[in-house]
Amino acid sequence: xxxxxxxxxxxxxxxxxxxxxxxxxxxxxxxxxxxxxxxxxxxxxxxxxxxxxxxxxxxxxxxxxxxxxxxxxxxxxxxxxxxxxxxxxxxxxxxxxxxxxxxxxxxxxxxxxxxxxxxxxxxxxxxxxxxxxxxxxxxxxxxxxxxxxxxxxxxxxxxxxxxxxx
Amino acid sequence: xxxxxxxxxxxxxxxxxxxxxxxxxxxxxxxxxxxxxxxxxxxxxxxxxxxxxxxxxxxxxxxxxxxxxxxxxxxxxxxxxxxxxxxxxxxxxxxxxxxxxxxxxxxxxxxxxxxxxxxxxxxxxxxxxxxxxxxxxxxxxxxxxxxxxxxxxxxxxxxxxxxxxxxxxxxxxxxxxxxxxxxxxxxxxxxxxxxxxxxxxxxxxxxxxxxxxxxxxxxxxxxxxxxxxxxxxxxxxxxxxxxxxxxxxxxxxxxxxxxxxxxxxxxxxxxxxxx
Numbered sequence: 157x158x159x160x161x162x163x164x165x166x167x168x169x170x171x172x173x174x175x176x177x178x179x180x181x182x183x184x185x186x187x188x189x190x191x192x193x194x195x196x197x198x199x200x201x202x203x204x205x206x207x208x209x210x211x212x213x214x215x216x217x218x219x220x221x222x223x224x225x226x227x228x229x230x231x232x233x234x235x236x237x238x239x240x241x242x243x244x245x246x247x248x249x250x251x252x253x254x255x256x257x258x259x260x261x262x263x264x265x266x267x268x269x270x271x272x273x274x275x276x277x278x279x280x281x282x283x284x285x286x287x288x289x290x291x292x293x294x295x296x297x298x299x300x301x302x303x304x305x306x307x308x309x310x311x312x313x314x315x316x317x318x319x320x321x322x
Numbered sequence: 323x324x325x326x327x328x329x330x331x332x333x334x335x336x337x338x339x340x341x342x343x344x345x346x347x348x349x350x351x352x353x354x355x356x357x358x359x360x361x362x363x364x365x366x367x368x369x370x371x372x373x374x375x376x377x378x379x380x381x382x383x384x385x386x387x388x389x390x391x392x393x394x395x396x397x398x399x400x401x402x403x404x405x406x407x408x409x410x411x412x413x414x415x416x417x418x419x420x421x422x423x424x425x426x427x428x429x430x431x432x433x434x435x436x437x438x439x440x441x442x443x444x445x446x447x448x449x450x451x452x453x454x455x456x457x458x459x460x461x462x463x464x465x466x467x468x469x470x471x472x473x474x475x476x477x478x479x480x481x482x483x484x485x486x487x488x489x490x491x492x493x494x495x496x497x498x499x500x501x502x503x504x505x506x507x508x509x510x511x512x513x514x515x516x517x518x519x520x521x522x523x524x525x526x527x528x529x530x531x532x533x534x535x536x537x538x539x540x541x542x543x544x545x546x547x548x549x550x551x552x553x554x555x556x557x558x559x560x561x562x563x564x565x566x567x568x569x570x571x572x573x574x575x576x577x578x579x580x581x582x583x584x585x586x587x588x589x590x591x592x593x594x595x596x597x
């Protein structure tokens with residue numbers, strides 16, 4: 157099998173929020189950088205870049221993962237969903253975003269994409285969580301503004317709204 | 323922080339990996355979920371010439387019963403094992419340990435075998451493997467070999483895996499009727515590295531108590547259920563034998579005290595349940 161050469165840029169095709177897109181990456185390019193610099197999807201934020209803060213969380217093949225601990229070439233052929241995919245077609249806020257807005261669950265907003273993409277996956281696996289479940293699920297996301305109480309409240313509200321609609 | 327430059331192989335088969343290791347052996351590094359390795363690459367603590375991605379090898383994506391063991395292939399993520407429907411009956415210790423591993427997002431990507439290979443002294447999976455007395459399957463140019471866990475993990479972040487072989491599976495002994503299991507972890511924050519982690523398994527004759535986060539690898543104390551009269555002394559001797567050190571997270575003295583107190587709690591818990 158041929159090696160992907162370290163200084164070459166290799167084609168990486170992903171389905172980004174339902175749309176087929178292509179960019180190029182050297183083997184050492186992080187998925188987070190690929191999304192932002194190659195595909196222009198700058199909604200994914202990069203905080204610590206070693207898997208601690210959770211800001212860069214995206215969904216790959218449906219699963220919430222850290223895009224700073226994922227190489228772009230490893231994502232080739234996969235489905236990647238980011239914060240840009242959470243709004244509605246007409247540009248208005250999706251259910252999770254609306255719940256965060258209404259419950260004051262963000263201030264500076266830097267960590268918010270990571271919280272929303274994590275919840276987007278988690279609430280699919282556990283539609284009726286307790287507050288403790290949510291604290292556990294969100295323990296891998298850091299927020300330095302809110303103190304988390306509003307985030308948990310927003311997540312509970314979003315879960316209730318999603319249950320009502322399903 | 324960004325990773326250094328490296329050539330990369332996206333392997334499709336076990337043969338792709340062994341061929342590449344034969345050529346690049348010591349300069350190559352295997353990546354599956356990368357939840358430890360990617361952070362180390364980003365911080366440039368490791369600088370491999372070649373990175374071999376094994377995460378697409380479908381032959382290694384299995385959890386199966388094999389005799390007395392549950393064998394888990396190298397691409398199975400911690401979340402896949404966590405959600406395996408037979409986990410509570412087949413591997414109750416892991417059902418208790420897995421929620422302590424990192425976070426929801428890292429378990430979605432991190433693999434069971436990857437954690438065993440990384441061999442962090444405070445990790446939950448190497449501790450569980452040591453406590454249950456499991457084994458590790460390595461594949462290399464001369465085929466497969468299986469190493470018992472105490473021969474595999476040789477120290478902090480180091481294993482007996484040779485430069486031309488890689489871990490293709492790990493085998494955890496399945497729970498037997500009458501066995502009881504417990505797991506406890508002390509960490510500064512949930513999902514953070516364990517200051518001390520303890521695992522215990524008991525049947526009507528024996529108790530095995532495993533401790534992680536203190537020595538350079540998990541350590542196991544084996545006790546006969548008839549030897550409980552001097553339990554405090556045995557635990558004290560065990561705690562001292564681990565050679566605990568002071569670091570930013572806890573003092574050596576605090577770690578020894580956790581081993582004595584929580585060790586006693588866990589031993590009593592599993593022994594009472596098993597008797």
